[in-house]
Amino acid sequence: MKLELGNIIIHDIQFGNVSKVEKGIIYINKDELGALLSEDENIKSVSFEIARPGERIRILPVKDVIEPRIKVSGRGGIFPGMMAKVDTVGTGRTNVLKGAAVVTAGKIVGFQEGIIDMSGPGAEYTPFSKLNNLVVICEPVPGLAQHAHEKAVRLAGLKAAAYLGNLGKDIDADEVEIFETPSLKEGILKYPELPRVAYVQMLQTQGLLHDTYVYGVDMKQSLTTILYPTELMDGAVVSGNCVSACDKNTTYHHLNNPVVRDLYAKHGKELNFTGVIITNENVYLADKERSSDWSAKLAELLGVDGVIISQEGFGNPDTDLIMNCKKIEAKGIKTVIITDEYAGRDGASQSLADADASADAVVTGGNANMLIKLPPMEKVIGHIEAADVIAGGFDGSLKSDGSIEVELQVITGATNELGFNRLSAR
Amino acid sequence: MEKLRAVHYINQFFAQIGGEEKADHKPEAREGFVGPGMAFNAEFSGKAEIVGTVICGDSYFNENLEMATKEVLAMIKSFKPDLVIAGPAFNAGRYGMACGTVASAVKKELGIPAITGMYIENPGADSFKKEVYIIETKNSAAGMRDAVKAMVPFALKLAAGEKIGASAEEGYIPNGIRVNFFEKKRGSERAVEMLLAKLSGKPFTTEFPMPDFDRVEPNPAVKDVSKATIALVTSGGIVPKGNPDHIESSSASKYGKYDIDGIFDLTDATYETAHGGYDPVYANQDADRVLPVDILREFEKEGKIGKLHRYYYTTTGNGTAVASAKAFAEKIGKELAADGVDAVILTST
Amino acid sequence: MCTVVPISLTVGANRIVPTVAIPHPLGNPALTKEEEKDIRRKLLNKALNALSTEVSEQTVFE
Structure with missing residues (x-):
């Protein structure tokens, strides 16, 4: 399967009369987009803000971040099963508005939503401070149940991203990247000498603000399965979760999965990247056993020598992680796992809830319990009072001057377990 | 200088x-x-x-x-x-x-x-x-x-x-205190390099050596449950509605102790969860699903247990440091022992 | 009483009763109130049994 990504480099987003992309700038007709998103009867009101790198802006509570993309050629559309009809994606040509994102915010759904600071110390910990963000603030109709609220905002974000992506359909790309994964048979014949490697991606699937969708399927209802890596780049996997903001994989992360990128970088040279095994992190023990059995079985079936396993979230998913690692190692397949840590504010506690000797190669995204002071910002987009109750905040997090003292876990993407960042711990 | x-x-x-x-x-x-x-x-x-x-x-x-x-x-x-x-x-x-x-x-x-x-x-x-x-x-x-x-x-x-x-x-030898810092390469790239080293038998250093966990000797069995005072303790974050002590949704710095004297059933009007690590909808509908007060009251009435302890203890076991949990447990354990509690049912989510 | 038995084993619990699911260890929203209570009763009976059983090592009361 072969996919061409055409990157259109975006320098700015502005509101305008006509929605378009011109000379690296996205212009948005607010009314048009607002009308589109307001079609959902569960959404009472929608408003938009723009947050650019370096601006003194704080966004919270953030639900998802989504990169605008559009299929130019090849089967299907972006976010199949969610925004486009179900069809296998990952081939042909996809255009990307690189450097831009849609950020969904608005009334808090649960505890798990996050903070994005566009400047200051908090900005160093989130990759989204480097993007030109269209913030979509969705307020639900009164009395809307949590699950329906989450869904309404999730779909609004995807719709907005698809709307922006569509503006890039006929624009010339500034750069083109090509990714190709051969079939198993072709791969073996083409690279007989190279170690065969797969990527096992664990997806958070534990209910409200903990779900992930694959081709529109709630992944908790699926068994472990296989994707071509390029399917991810066309939005086959969509986030419906926030877990703790620091280690949720936003839809942006799925589209730009760094493990996929870095395995491709060595593909055909130092290794043969065979594919992605996606598995879930369910709330029933039997599911955890079954899904990890299947990860190991599929890794064996692919005939790989090694896998990278990435986690999403923490706590009980540490068990899924260890099960995957242990069972795959037991097949004689080498593993490296990517996780993050909850070692306490002083860093002195055990970092994981589960452990096994076979997990001898670990990459960490850092200690999410670390305290950080976020100075006041000129502008807050969303609801500042959420700072006291979101995961990582505490009573008194929000100071009278508008500054916030919180754990790193409130910052969207801070300790990402796909290895998206440079942050680590020892 | x-x-x-x-x-x-x-x-x-x-x-x-x-x-x-x-x-x-x-x-x-x-x-x-x-x-x-x-x-x-x-x-x-x-x-x-x-x-x-x-x-x-x-x-x-x-x-x-x-x-x-x-x-x-x-x-x-x-x-x-x-x-x-x-x-x-x-x-x-x-x-x-x-x-x-x-x-x-x-x-x-x-x-x-x-x-x-x-x-x-x-x-x-x-x-x-x-x-x-x-x-x-x-x-x-x-x-x-x-x-x-x-x-x-x-x-x-x-x-x-x-x-x-x-x-x-x-350059110091790791001392068990985890300190955050920015690496030169992103995590995924480090993972790929670590895997290639592991595959070719070259040395590599894990960024997090697996921890050792404490063990404690099991306590002797309760001789006669029908005469025992049993307490409920949970890490599932069940709190009186409104979370009066503001127990954190993650990384709890405290626990709550709440009187359940005369309470026979936890309802959506009276109790909820403060826990930010699981879908709260089911616990909010009926907190007995996490903290089983209703059935223990039944057992009490039937004489199956001596008594349900007057107070229950609760915290959120979500991203909460082991050191914090240990400190809570020490205080809770001491109080329970002083109050003459014979056994504890600990529920976790 | 916990759902993720492997974690309880790893962290060193001595008397472990496996439960239904993480968000509802002692219940199941898919059932009626009475059926749920029945599950809860059975699980708590197991817990009482565990408390009154001598153990010398980590034990899971299935």
Whole structure:
């Protein structure tokens, strides 16, 4: 399967009369987009803000971040099963508005939503401070149940991203990247000498603000399965979760999965990247056993020598992680796992809830319990009072001057377990 | 800025007094630097100066641990140092133990910044890595130059009270305290490189060695449950509606203790969960699903249990540090024991 | 009483009763109130049994 990504480099987003992309700038007709998103009867009101790198802006509570993309050629559309009809994606040509994102915010759904600071110390910990963000603030109709609220905002974000992506359909790309994964048979014949490697991606699937969708399927209802890596780049996997903001994989992360990128970088040279095994992190023990059995079985079936396993979230998913690692190692397949840590504010506690000797190669995204002071910002987009109750905040997090003292876990993407960042711990 | 006063602790061998045959050499203080102190002085390049050197034989130190520590400490103190460097001891076991003992005693008893240096497999490293910063060195004195280059800037940083970074940045042997820092490469790239090393049998270093967990002896069984007072404790975050004590949704800093006298059923009007790590909808509808008060009341009435304890204890076990959980458990356990509770049912989510 | 038995084993619990699911260890929203209570009763009976059983090592009361 072969996919061409055409990157259109975006320098700015502005509101305008006509929605378009011109000379690296996205212009948005607010009314048009607002009308589109307001079609959902569960959404009472929608408003938009723009947050650019370096601006003194704080966004919270953030639900998802989504990169605008559009299929130019090849089967299907972006976010199949969610925004486009179900069809296998990952081939042909996809255009990307690189450097831009849609950020969904608005009334808090649960505890798990996050903070994005566009400047200051908090900005160093989130990759989204480097993007030109269209913030979509969705307020639900009164009395809307949590699950329906989450869904309404999730779909609004995807719709907005698809709307922006569509503006890039006929624009010339500034750069083109090509990714190709051969079939198993072709791969073996083409690279007989190279170690065969797969990527096992664990997806958070534990209910409200903990779900992930694959081709529109709630992944908790699926068994472990296989994707071509390029399917991810066309939005086959969509986030419906926030877990703790620091280690949720936003839809942006799925589209730009760094493990996929870095395995491709060595593909055909130092290794043969065979594919992605996606598995879930369910709330029933039997599911955890079954899904990890299947990860190991599929890794064996692919005939790989090694896998990278990435986690999403923490706590009980540490068990899924260890099960995957242990069972795959037991097949004689080498593993490296990517996780993050909850070692306490002083860093002195055990970092994981589960452990096994076979997990001898670990990459960490850092200690999410670390305290950080976020100075006041000129502008807050969303609801500042959420700072006291979101995961990582505490009573008194929000100071009278508008500054916030919180754990790193409130910052969207801070300790990402796909290895998206440079942050680590020892 | 004034030059910092440094004191150097070394053994008989590095003081060129002799080898094994002189290992019973008693503590001795000399003005200025001796042996490897010269290299340290040079590397200090004016920011600090070794004003005195304390020398002790390795056998003497280890065989007379308490007395030798006292003597060495007194000598170090007499130089009024701002900073103490012990060793480096490389892979010399008794020297490593001596350096670790001296450096940690200086830190603890004199309150003066102190460091040492060792090879990672030196038994002194394992014994003292949690007490003092131990800069990792090669396994023999051939690594002196590198050791000095690593130890000096770190020692100056420590003496200046600057923030100490992660072990991987600073070069000290990991001491169990996890410190965040920015790596040069992103995590996914490090993972790919680690996997390639593992596949080809090349050495690699895990960024997080698997932890060891505590074990406790099981308590004896409850003799007669029908006469026992049973308490409920949960990490599922069940709190009276409105979360009156503001227990955090993640990384709890506290627990709640709530009176359930006369409560026979937890309803959506009275209880909810404060936990931010699971879908709260089901617990909010009926908190008995996490904290089974209703059935325990039934058991109480039937005489199946003696009594349900008047209070239940609750916290959120979501991203909460083991150290915090341990501290909560110690307090809760003490109170429960004092209140005559015979057994606890602990529910977790 | 916990759902993720492997974690309880790893962290060193001595008497372990496996439960239904993480968000509802002692219930199941898919059932009626009475059926749920029945599950809860059975699980708590197991817990009482565990408390009154002598153990010398970590034990899971299935």
